[in-house]
Amino acid sequence: MGRRTQAPPISWLMKLPLDHPSLMTGRMALQYGTTVGDPQLRRLTTDRLWQLDSSGGTRSTASLIDRRRASTVRARVGPSPRESKEIYSAERAVITSGSQQLLYMLTECLCDPGDVVLVEDPTYFVYLSIVQSHGLLCRGVRLAGDGIDLAHLEQTLKLLQRSGELQRVKMLFLVSYYQNPTGITTSFVKKVEALKMLKQFERAAGHPIYLLEDAAYRELRFAGDDVPSALAANGAGERVIYAGTYSKPFATGARVGFGILPEPLLDAVVRVKANHDFGTSNLLQQLLSRALASCRYEKHLSALRHRYAxxxxxxxxxxxxxxxxxxxxxxPRGGLYVWARLPGSVKSGLKSKLFQSALRHGVLYVPGELCYADDPTRRKPNHEMRISFGSATEADIRAGIARLGATLRELL
Ligand SMILES: Cc1ncc(COP(=O)(O)O)c(C=O)c1O
Known part of the structure; x- marks a missing residue:
């Protein structure tokens, strides 16, 4: 799909005023922008990411020891400062209408029907709909407390190789910070090892296998330290796709997201984006640029973190x-969710007594089974639930949990 899509004329037409400032009229924030996104926001975004990854935590919260530890890890596995400056170049960034749009476009560009995407088991359930609608297949990789189970990843890749399906594997999708739905954060070492493992299987696959890191909840941290992204790992420039968003740390209503991508993929995504919307809302991009350039973004983020904590x-x-x-x-140490595991005898699915009774009492949770991909190699667990503390007030949270608890006690 990415290869098939030609560069739409709308993209270069919209870029002309930027290349020739004399063509600019009116207040820029109220005009269309460019397909790839506002240059200042792209620069502020990649600078911020570089700072996060090179400090091993935001300046305000990382201790000196943690920062030293992070740079030791990078010294062993990460790129040189020159390489990493290039990886975090604004030229590699695209601003999107929410990170959801990036996930969609990227999957469309990279995959053909029948291809295989490796996902965490369980994973972000909305992404599974993208996979399904593109006719793709999934293999779930088990999760441990610090991210995917590497032994299971290797076993899955070997099985796919044996069955002749490795040529269809295009990427591994990781929601690496305070994962939706489980709240698990992937350690940096696991990202590095996963990337190495994908590389090892590339020769047999006959094409690149990408690591798509969805870092939607990265900045919603309220305990522990930040973890460098996969962009800080060796070889990241060619194989890591970083999907970020300003929805979670700033305002969900804004729906401004971004991606940092290897060049051929960036070109393909921007071509597809030109057909989607030829640019994310310029007004919102200008607003975010200003918030980031002043201290308002940091202040707002800090208030949000305290509220969610x-x-x-x-x-x-x-x-x-x-x-x-x-x-x-x-x-939870960050993010918006608690993942609860019920005794095997209690089902949590859409048709279950628990879900129906919770709904009658005005409580909505995401049934765990929705977060598992259709994977023929295992049955979907159906006794888990994702409970969100994002938008409800503290009083509503207390009341909702009390009602859910009463229903659970009845069923048990
Ligand atoms: C893991 C994950 N990725 C991406 C998104 C999409 O966020 P947005 O499109 O608002 O950036 C969400 C939203 O809930 C999410 O949970």
């Missing part, structure tokens, strides 16, 4: 109080 505490406290003892979960 308080809500997470309220949710976990209510779960301890109201849920039966055999329901298990991890305390």
């Amino acid at each position: 308080r809500k997470a505490v309220a949710m976990v406290k209510a779960m301890r109080e109201h849920f039966p003892a055999d329901v298990l979960w991890e305390e």
Whole structure:
């Protein structure tokens, strides 16, 4: 699809005023922008990412020891400062209408019907719909507490090689920070190892196998340290696609996302984007640029983090109080979700008594089964649920969890 799409004339037409400032009229923020995105926002975005990745944490929260540790890890596995400056160049960035648009366009550019995408088991369920609608197949890779199970990734790749399907494998999709739905964060070492493993299988596959890192929740951290992205790993420039968003750390209503991509993929994505919308809302991009360039973005982010941290505490406290003892979960360290595992006897799916009863009591959760890809090699678990503390007030969280707890106790 990416190869088939020609460079639409709209893209270069819209870029003309930028290349020739004398053609500019009126207030730029109220005009169309360019397909690839506002140059200042692209620069601010990649500069920020470079800072995050090279400090091993935001300046305000990383301790000196953590930063030293991060640079030691990078010294072993990461690119030289010159290489990394190139990887974080604004020229490699595209601004998108939410990161969802990037996930869609990228999948369309990279994959043909029948191709295979490796995903975490469980994964971001909205991405699974993109995969399904493009006629792609999935293989789920098990998750451990610090990201994908590398042994299972290797086993999956070997099985695909044996069955002659490796040539159809195009990428590994990781939601690497405070994962939606489980809240798990992938360690840097695992990103490095996964990237190496994909590289090893490329010869047999006969084409590149990309690592698509979806970092949607990266900045919503309220405990622990930031982890460098896969862009900081060796060989990242050619194989890592970084999908980021300003929805989560700034405003979901803005729906401004971004991608950092290897050059051939960037070109293909920008061509497809020209046919989608020939550029993300310029007004919103200007707004974000200004917020980032001033200290407003940081201030807002810090307030959001505190708010979500308080809500997470309220949710976990209510779960301890109201849920039966055999329901298990991890305390979130960032993001917007708690992933709860119920005893095997309680189903959580859309048709389950639990889901229907919760709905009647005004409580909505995401059934775990929706977050598992259709993978013929295993059955989908159906006794988990993703509970969000994002938009509800603390009082609503307490009331909702109490009602959900009462339903669970009834069913058990
Ligand atoms: C993991 C993940 N990726 C991407 C997105 C899309 O976010 P947006 O399109 O608002 O940037 C979401 C939204 O919930 C998400 O959870």
